[in-house]
Amino acid sequence: MSASDNGAAPRGAGEGAPRGGRDQEPDPVAGADAPGATEGSYLSHRGVLSWIFTKDHKRIGLMYLVAVLGFFFVGGVLALAVLLELLSSAGRFFSSDTYNKLFTLHGAVMIFLFIIPLVPATLGNFFLPLMIGAKDVAFPKMNLASFHIYVVGAAILLYSIIASAMDTGWTFYTPYSTQTSTAVISATFGVFILGFSSVFTGLNFIVTVHKMRAPGMTWNRMPLFVWAIYATAVIQVLATPILAITLLLLIFERLFEVGIFNPAMGGDPVLYQHFFWFYSHPAVYIMILPGFGIISELITTHSRKRIFGYGAIALSSVAIAVISFLVWGHHMFVSGQSELAAMVFSFLTFAVAVPTAIKVFSWVATLYRGSIAFTTPMLYALAFLFLFTIGGLTGLFLGTLSVDVHLTDTYFVVAHFHYVMMGGTFIAFLGGLHHWWPKMTGKSYSEKWGKIACALVFIGFNVTFFSQFLLGTHGMPRRYHHYLPRFQTLHVLSTVGSQILALGLVIILVYLLHSLFRGARAGVNPWGGKSLEWATATPPGTHNFASQPTVSAGPYEFEEIDEREGEEKDEEKDEAEKGGER
Amino acid sequence: MITQATEEHGHPAHLEHHFSTPEQQKSAAKLGMWIFLATEILFFGGLFMAYGAFRYFYPGTFVAAHAYLSIPLGGLNTMILITSSLTMALAVRAAQLGDRKLLVRLLGLTLLLASGFLVVKGFEYSHKLHEGLLPGKYFSAKGIAGLPHIFFGIYFAMTGLHGVHVVAGMIVISWVLIRARQGRYSAEYYTPVENVGLYWHLVDLIWIFLFPLLYLVK
Numbered sequence: 001m002s003a004s005d006n007g008a009a010p011r012g013a014g015e016g017a018p019r020g021g022r023d024q025e026p027d028p029v030a031g032a033d034a035p036g037a038t039e040g041s042y043l044s045h046r047g048v049l050s051w052i053f054t055k056d057h058k059r060i061g062l063m064y065l066v067a068v069l070g071f072f073f074v075g076g077v078l079a080l081a082v083l084l085e086l087l088s089s090a091g092r093f094f095s096s097d098t099y100n101k102l103f104t105l106h107g108a109v110m111i112f113l114f115i116i117p118l119v120p121a122t123l124g125n126f127f128l129p130l131m132i133g134a135k136d137v138a139f140p141k142m143n144l145a146s147f148h149i150y151v152v153g154a155a156i157l158l159y160s161i162i163a164s165a166m167d168t169g170w171t172f173y174t175p176y177s178t179q180t181s182t183a184v185i186s187a188t189f190g191v192f193i194l195g196f197s198s199v200f201t202g203l204n205f206i207v208t209v210h211k212m213r214a215p216g217m218t219w220n221r222m223p224l225f226v227w228a229i230y231a232t233a234v235i236q237v238l239a240t241p242i243l244a245i246t247l248l249l250l251i252f253e254r255l256f257e258v259g260i261f262n263p264a265m266g267g268d269p270v271l272y273q274h275f276f277w278f279y280s281h282p283a284v285y286i287m288i289l290p291g292f293g294i295i296s297e298l299i300t301t302h303s304r305k306r307i308f309g310y311g312a313i314a315l316s317s318v319a320i321a322v323i324s325f326l327v328w329g330h331h332m333f334v335s336g337q338s339e340l341a342a343m344v345f346s347f348l349t350f351a352v353a354v355p356t357a358i359k360v361f362s363w364v365a366t367l368y369r370g371s372i373a374f375t376t377p378m379l380y381a382l383a384f385l386f387l388f389t390i391g392g393l394t395g396l397f398l399g400t401l402s403v404d405v406h407l408t409d410t411y412f413v414v415a416h417f418h419y420v421m422m423g424g425t426f427i428a429f430l431g432g433l434h435h436w437w438p439k440m441t442g443k444s445y446s447e448k449w450g451k452i453a454c455a456l457v458f459i460g461f462n463v464t465f466f467s468q469f470l471l472g473t474h475g476m477p478r479r480y481h482h483y484l485p486r487f488q489t490l491h492v493l494s495t496v497g498s499q500i501l502a503l504g505l506v507i508i509l510v511y512l513l514h515s516l517f518r519g520a521r522a523g524v525n526p527w528g529g530k531s532l533e534w535a536t537a538t539p540p541g542t543h544n545f546a547s548q549p550t551v552s553a554g555p556y557e558f559e560e561i562d563e564r565e566g567e568e569k570d571e572e573k574d575e576a577e578k579g580g581e582r
Numbered sequence: 583m584i585t586q587a588t589e590e591h592g593h594p595a596h597l598e599h600h601f602s603t604p605e606q607q608k609s610a611a612k613l614g615m616w617i618f619l620a621t622e623i624l625f626f627g628g629l630f631m632a633y634g635a636f637r638y639f640y641p642g643t644f645v646a647a648h649a650y651l652s653i654p655l656g657g658l659n660t661m662i663l664i665t666s667s668l669t670m671a672l673a674v675r676a677a678q679l680g681d682r683k684l685l686v687r688l689l690g691l692t693l694l695l696a697s698g699f700l701v702v703k704g705f706e707y708s709h710k711l712h713e714g715l716l717p718g719k720y721f722s723a724k725g726i727a728g729l730p731h732i733f734f735g736i737y738f739a740m741t742g743l744h745g746v747h748v749v750a751g752m753i754v755i756s757w758v759l760i761r762a763r764q765g766r767y768s769a770e771y772y773t774p775v776e777n778v779g780l781y782w783h784l785v786d787l788i789w790i791f792l793f794p795l796l797y798l799v800k
């Protein structure tokens with residue numbers, strides 16, 4: 001095909017023969033371009049300004065990636081500081097005020113700057129148009145504006161961190177947030193600005209999916225990552241305005257002392273919680289749904305088997321988007337809402353677990369009799385299945401009213417949240433990053449170091465947060481600076497785990513950066529993927545495809561399994577005969 | 583399916599490169615606008631929710647405090663905004679017909695009515711300022727039963743944010759007006775006029791809910 005065939009694919013040397021379909025132009029896609037087609041790579045433009053003012057969704061995605069990972073570094077350092085401080089039961093390095101600020105900033109940075117834009121704005125921006133065969137998102141200028149607004153919002157939020165920090169926790173609960181002397185107004189204003197960035201991204205993606213699909217790209221042929229990003233975009237667009245008005249009311253309350261959230265003046269602090277969680281619960285699905293989408297792509301591609309239950313997975317994303325708006329009250333079981341409301345919210349919380357479980361079972365069923373390759377992306381997908389299942393099931397503990405009363409505001413909640421957000425979204429993101437890295441950069445990374453780092457992340461993560469589950473069940477309250485000496489062993493374990501986790505992440509950073517400069521050239525389709533992004537050049541050209549692709553089949557039609565299906569059918573026939581005898 | 587190479591040449595000036603056809607571009611822009619309007623409705627939805635909660639908590643306050651709002655001025659503003667919606671709708675029709683002169687005139691008239699709304703609102707606000715009918719700690723009027731500082735907090739939050747939207751609407755109407763004078767729109771291409779029109783109708787619609795909820799409490 002071309003010179004890129006010579007480049008070593010990220011699959012390790014010890015992997016055995018490359019699978020069929022590698023670097024071949026996938027059959028279902030007509031008109032996709034060969035590498036080295038007339039057009040230059042999207043990375044061929046030079047100069048800082050050409051990046052800052054680019055309208056190319058791929059370059060905007062990369063800028064988002066750099067920014068988001070930069071903030072992950074900031075939030076991560078804050079987390080390591082918090083955990084180091086917890087080594088001793090009476091604290092060692094920081095005053096209690098500083099400690100309160102540290103965990104607040106860790107939460108605010110990780111939630112608003114890191115994990116909400118993590119997948120949609122980076123991998124979503126880069127691959128959504130590619131996967132549906134579009135030249136760009138529907139509104140490229142708005143996409144760029146989204147990034148610029150993100151930078152401005154982040155700057156305002158970081159300014160408040162430097163100016164006087166905050167000690168409210170990332171939830172800004174009233175009445176404390178209207179009384180503390182710290183920089184609540186500028187911080188919430190920063191988050192308000194960031195909301196526009198999120199809405200712009202979501203709006204853009206919805207319109208892109210509706211209006212920009214290539215000829216033949218029907219809804220039933222869209223990759224599941226696209227379905228997940230679409231469902232996420234719906235939540236982003238419908239939930240974020242509520243956060244905006246909540247934060248404006250909070251700012252209004254602080255400026256004018258209106259009293260709407262202040263019980264001393266006739267207001268209602270629980271109303272604030274309703275407002276806040278009406279956004280922030282759907283927001284956790286903004287965070288996790290794109291991760292689900294990545295996992296669907298990883299599992300099917302790296303086991304070379306058509307996804308089990310395509311329709312069920314696609315529609316469960318939409319079902320989650322809908323139900324996610326109806327469960328916010330489970331954050332308020334002990335805040336004084338009515339018993340009836342608590343029971344209804346508890347029931348709906350269990351209901352949202354159903355579409356989530358449909359996904360998990362479908363992934364496991366996809367693996368069954370697949371041709372599983374233990375590549376780095378696949379290892380992350382398997383890690384995700386393990387970690388997210390723990391995170392998801394412990395969510396049911398918290399959704400159970402009687403159990404929640406004991407576990408509210410303990411480390412159990414902290415551990416649950418990190419298992420779904422870091423063990424879920426972030427692990428899925430890492431899998432997706434490794435899966436698409438060759439396509440995005442044109443370079444291969446070291447598969448060996450990829451696996452080592454994945455193992456370290458997995459072990460480090462579990463040591464850090466499983467010990468927090470134990471702490472929580474033993475009654476350790478969250479956000480406490482000082483704790484009873486009997487909790488110390490588990491706290492030390494958790495801190496040690498965080499260091500292993502950090503080591504794993506540093507290794508990933510090192511070998512990915514190394515691959516940029518020294519990595520072998522990646523092939524057009526190193527994993528033998530069947531969706532459209534693998535049909536274009538590596539790295540893709542400025543306009544994505546040299547000519548308009550047309551689509552005539554679904555995204556997961558893998559040949560190898562098709563060949564094997566004959567054998568399977570024979571076996572099934574045998575089994576059926578046996579069943580008949582019985 | 584036409585190829586990319588032919589698209590690059592000989593397409594209408596308003597067609598952006600990443601769209602295949604003007605129809606695709608137009609329907610994308612309209613869908614985008616409707617989704618944006620949905621976000622606006624949810625944004626104000628939060629305020630309506632706060633209104634509902636406090637009216638439920640303190641019905642007496644709402645009845646007592648609303649008497650200090652001027653129904654004639656509020657009613658006048660309602661008339662002004664509804665009329666401006668009519669002129670806006672006629673402007674879209676003028677754009678569809680390709681009547682540039684009429685389009686510019688109707689957009690100008692809409693802009694004038696919007697300014698009229700803000701002038702009346704300004705009179706109302708300055709009166710409130712004078713009487714001390716202000717939100718929260720700035721409330722200083724005497725003799726209103728209940729918790730009027732909350733009522734006026736909600737009143738200023740709702741009408742203030744609506745006012746910000748009126749100003750934003752005036753900015754985008756001015757932008758469309760300038761471009762209409764430059765002859766950028768035709769019977770084939772008038773999407774921005776239509777989208778600005780949709781936005782303006784929403785601003786109008788929100789006021790139609792605000793007026794009875796705040797001024798006509800019983």
